[in-house]
Amino acid sequence: ATESEEKDLVIIGGGVAGYVAAIKAGQEGLKVTCIEKRGTLGGTCLNVGCIPSKALLNNSHLYHQILHDTKNRGIEVGDVKINLEQLMKSKDTAVSGLTKGVEFLFKKNNVEYIKGTASFAGEHEITVNLTEGGEKTVVGKNIIIATGSEATPFPGLEIDEKRIITSTGAIALTKVPESMVVIGGGIIGLEMGSVWSRLGSKVTVVEFLGQIGGPGMDAEVAKAAQKVLKKQGIDFKLSTKVMGGDASGEKVKLQVEAAKGGKEETLDADVVLVAIGRRPYTAGLGLENIGLETDDKGRLVIDSEYRTKIPHIRVIGDCTFGPMLAHKAEEEGVAVVEYIKKGYGHVNYGAIPSVMYTHPEVAWVGQNEQEVKASGVKYKVGNFPFTANSRAKTNLDTEGFVKIIADAETDRILGVHIIGASAGELIAEGTLAIEYGASSEDVGRTSHAHPTLSEAFKEAAMATYGKAIHF
Numbered sequence: 001a002t003e004s005e006e007k008d009l010v011i012i013g014g015g016v017a018g019y020v021a022a023i024k025a026g027q028e029g030l031k032v033t034c035i036e037k038r039g040t041l042g043g044t045c046l047n048v049g050c051i052p053s054k055a056l057l058n059n060s061h062l063y064h065q066i067l068h069d070t071k072n073r074g075i076e077v078g079d080v081k082i083n084l085e086q087l088m089k090s091k092d093t094a095v096s097g098l099t100k101g102v103e104f105l106f107k108k109n110n111v112e113y114i115k116g117t118a119s120f121a122g123e124h125e126i127t128v129n130l131t132e133g134g135e136k137t138v139v140g141k142n143i144i145i146a147t148g149s150e151a152t153p154f155p156g157l158e159i160d161e162k163r164i165i166t167s168t169g170a171i172a173l174t175k176v177p178e179s180m181v182v183i184g185g186g187i188i189g190l191e192m193g194s195v196w197s198r199l200g201s202k203v204t205v206v207e208f209l210g211q212i213g214g215p216g217m218d219a220e221v222a223k224a225a226q227k228v229l230k231k232q233g234i235d236f237k238l239s240t241k242v243m244g245g246d247a248s249g250e251k252v253k254l255q256v257e258a259a260k261g262g263k264e265e266t267l268d269a270d271v272v273l274v275a276i277g278r279r280p281y282t283a284g285l286g287l288e289n290i291g292l293e294t295d296d297k298g299r300l301v302i303d304s305e306y307r308t309k310i311p312h313i314r315v316i317g318d319c320t321f322g323p324m325l326a327h328k329a330e331e332e333g334v335a336v337v338e339y340i341k342k343g344y345g346h347v348n349y350g351a352i353p354s355v356m357y358t359h360p361e362v363a364w365v366g367q368n369e370q371e372v373k374a375s376g377v378k379y380k381v382g383n384f385p386f387t388a389n390s391r392a393k394t395n396l397d398t399e400g401f402v403k404i405i406a407d408a409e410t411d412r413i414l415g416v417h418i419i420g421a422s423a424g425e426l427i428a429e430g431t432l433a434i435e436y437g438a439s440s441e442d443v444g445r446t447s448h449a450h451p452t453l454s455e456a457f458k459e460a461a462m463a464t465y466g467k468a469i470h471f
């Protein structure tokens, strides 16, 4: 094995958390190395997560709209077909463009990129099993672990990524399955369920809880989302648990049962998507060699400055606490380097938006109504429907609403919840409002361009402290 010079910082994992930290470190003048085993940079998000899923969501939406939503607009179309191979190729183009872009940014910011699998040999030494063959020892004054997460498996259902799939299989199917059962009605289940439903699969979502959307979604919004997705053809079995499955026959058979026990049923499917959450990934890191342990959920334990009990080893992104989101990982990538270089950094975990990229989109930031209620704070709610928004009307896309929750005494905005076209873009304004501690009146008295969807945000704010004009 060869040994390299000692670096100021060595980063394990070139996902969003790791690559952002690497670029930031380069910008700060640190000597930095990033080790990634995948062969490309960008991690789950760029390679098999955010980016490919959004490419498929966008194009499948376009197809679905051409099929079902053109005539009333005065657009007559002829023979519309899906070319799945080309659909996948266009997704791959987006992915490779972005992953190569990160590689370019590494060069631009003097980040050393090593392709290989890293494991701890000591508290400062990392052994890299090089992708091209051989080994190398890398020594770091500081080390960041950013090894991400993996799909949580479903006991008894073996993933082959063809018939029993995770999201990774769901972005790469070579044929539109006739039927698909999705286990888990969280973000992945609903996004990937939407893609294949739009392309022609009969999709059934089985969710253990009484509400779709996964953790964090406001109950009123989740109900509205379920209603529209149902209208688009997705079936839901809520408060239902999967007991087991059998993939030996032509169809996969799943035994499901009411969550509280009782009614049993067997569901047949050509493809089963397992989407019951993700878990931290730290396998093969050699944590035992340096005495680092994970908690009961597999997360590496850190303090408020991302330090493990070995202070020069820090952890960011999906493999530690917090929501498993790319933009959360990105914020941590910047903050952790600031801690290393300057001794201070900051991430506001109360102002991290969530977006589900279905159509309509669902987006939120801050607390949902269930959480505010449970906290005991007196609150008020302003609601504004897109049916009353002029731009939504011109777009013939009026599904959904904006809901703002504010403190009844101070008028400070506590949560913003949007279901509607472009909710994922609109939520940026809500995030900024929460970041700056805005009151609903601050937003309601801010001029918003007409006609735009953002006026629904302003009017929901007006409805929180007074009355909306257009509803």
Ligand code: FAD
Residues within 6 Å of the ligand: 012, 013, 014, 015, 016, 017, 018, 035, 036, 037, 038, 042, 043, 044, 045, 046, 048, 049, 050, 051, 053, 116, 117, 118, 119, 146, 147, 148, 149, 167, 168, 188, 281, 283, 284, 285, 316, 317, 318, 319, 323, 324, 325, 326, 327, 328, 329
């Ligand atoms: P990862 O992106 O998982 O990166 C970790 C990297 O470390 C991997 O590339 C891995 O190969 C590497 N690695 C692991 N161990 C080693 C080792 N020992 N040596 C070398 N390298 C190693 N989030 C959003 O915010 N918006 C979205 O729209 C969104 N969509 C998603 C869609 C899907 C289908 C999925 C699965 C996830 C999605 N996410 C989304 C979540 C997002 O992908 C993650 O939150 C994000 O990728 C976390 O970044 P990370 O750097 O912590 O981990």
Ligand code: NAD
Residues within 6 Å of the ligand: 183, 184, 185, 186, 187, 188, 189, 191, 206, 207, 208, 209, 212, 213, 214, 215, 240, 241, 242, 275, 276, 277, 278, 323, 324, 325, 354, 355, 356, 357
């Ligand atoms: P999730 O936690 O969002 O949802 C999982 C769902 O599965 C929950 O509703 C849960 O109640 C249900 N569930 C769990 N066990 C079950 C069982 N045995 N039977 C039936 N239902 C069960 O997880 P996910 O959708 O797998 O996504 C994983 C992670 O990836 C999340 O943290 C998510 O934030 C992230 N992600 C984000 C985006 C985005 O930001 N647009 C997109 C995809 C993934």
